[in-house]
Amino acid sequence: MLQLPPLSLYIHIPWCIEKCPYCDFNSHKLQGKIPEEAYLSALIDDLKIDLVYAQGRILDTIFIGGGTPSLISPKGISWLLTEIQHKIAFKKDIEITLEANPGTLENAKIAAFKEAGISRFSFGVQSFQAEKLKRLGRIHNTEDAIRAAEQAKKCSIKTFNLDLMHGLPEQSITDALSDLQQAISLQPTHISWYQLTIEPNTQYFSHPPTLPDDDLLWEIQEAGQQLLAKNNYIQYEISGYCKKGFECLHNLNYWSFSDYIGIGCGAHGKLTLPLENKIIRTVKVKHPKGYLQTERSFLDKSEHVALTDLAFEYMLNRLRLFAPIPFTEFEAYTGLSLESIDLPISQAIHKKLLIKKQDHWLVTDLGHRYLNDLLQLFI
Structure with missing residues (x-):
């Protein structure tokens, strides 16, 4: 959950x-x-x-x-x-x-x-x-x-x-x-x-x-x-x-896939809604004139992050960091099971882009060098 x-x-x-x-x-x-x-x-x-x-x-x-x-x-x-x-x-x-x-x-x-x-x-x-x-x-x-x-x-x-x-x-x-x-x-x-x-x-x-x-x-x-x-x-x-x-x-x-409220012209937000079991992304009105129009909403759009995109979105952010990636963090912040990413994780380990430890993953030097290749595995 x-x-x-x-x-x-x-x-x-x-x-x-x-x-x-x-x-x-x-x-x-x-x-x-x-x-x-x-x-x-x-x-x-x-x-x-x-x-x-x-x-x-x-x-x-x-x-x-x-x-x-x-x-x-x-x-x-x-x-x-x-x-x-x-x-x-x-x-x-x-x-x-x-x-x-x-x-x-x-x-x-x-x-x-x-x-x-x-x-x-x-x-x-x-x-x-x-x-x-x-x-x-x-x-x-x-x-x-x-x-x-x-x-x-x-x-x-x-x-x-x-x-x-x-x-x-x-x-x-x-x-x-x-x-x-x-x-x-x-x-x-x-x-x-x-x-x-x-x-x-x-x-x-x-x-x-x-x-x-x-x-x-x-x-x-x-x-x-x-x-x-x-x-x-x-x-x-x-x-x-x-x-x-x-x-x-x-x-x-940001890179830990935590939440942020975004306010101001074109500001982005990422927000977790546990009771609805979903994550949303928000974007505010981009142009100052539109943003300052009192009769219109500040919100330009709000989108639900699809379940099939969650693993990729998490990794897109988290893989930027050089710190270990705890299994518990992935499960808590995405609501997904570890089994749901068994295939891409196995492929990443085989390609020597990731190392799996007892309770976390680590990106290798090769993984940081070829980060885009690593991310592609989670699409």
Whole structure:
């Protein structure tokens, strides 16, 4: 039978100063001033409707993403978090993350966000090289990125992440490792380091840039992982590296197939309903104009995850993590029996992609390298 997993909250802020050519997230170039008060009020109304899905749980983590959430004022963030806590209890020492573009952080703004309740920052750096930042359409420069990290340390922020991409247009291995070394030198507690991919409905999809070939990408990946390990960054998921004890708890919640309420334009939610023995996924109205129309629902669609898709959906998330996969977690969070996946598990073990222990599975190094092949077994 399905059991209730931990619960998180995702909040989407949809506006950006510029739309990056590689970005396929639900973000909209800012035209004029953000309707901050109206939008924050709408977020609370959205949450009120979804509180029924909390089912007695408290919030373990909150993640404010986008878009560019740091365009919202610290005062607005403070009001929002206070209102949320009036509606649902927070876990003690709750992790509250704010995504921030270094180009939107004036002096003292990080300190003000900390005062508002933010305990973790994720800075969208992508690269420290001026030419690469220009190609990526970023509004910040190298100095902005360095300043953001230094300010976070100066303000004694508990933990902060630097978001960095590799496999950039015409990027050499020297360029990629230089970016990574610069990030490491700033001593963040967490680094998200992932490969640029070309997604549909982006400028890069319509006008593809020249990207490194597969052999070079693999060289970059191997050299970068060695550099991170040498500097005591532990890889705990496919693109997540951290100092010991500084994993992103919100991301761990996602990849563990736990629940999350999603509020804001285009926000996704994943919710367990034990009494109905089903899991649903929700998506909110994508465009700010539609989302702010008081006469229409915030909900764009709600779908029941088919029983035949549950094993794949669980593995799609859980296999990203480098931690053991307990048998009991699979049964509790999917409602399925272990026998229901005997065939794909046996195939994965035979292909040396998985190892089966007494009470858990482990993804092998080969399994992490050929993760898509491993996932295909569960379709």
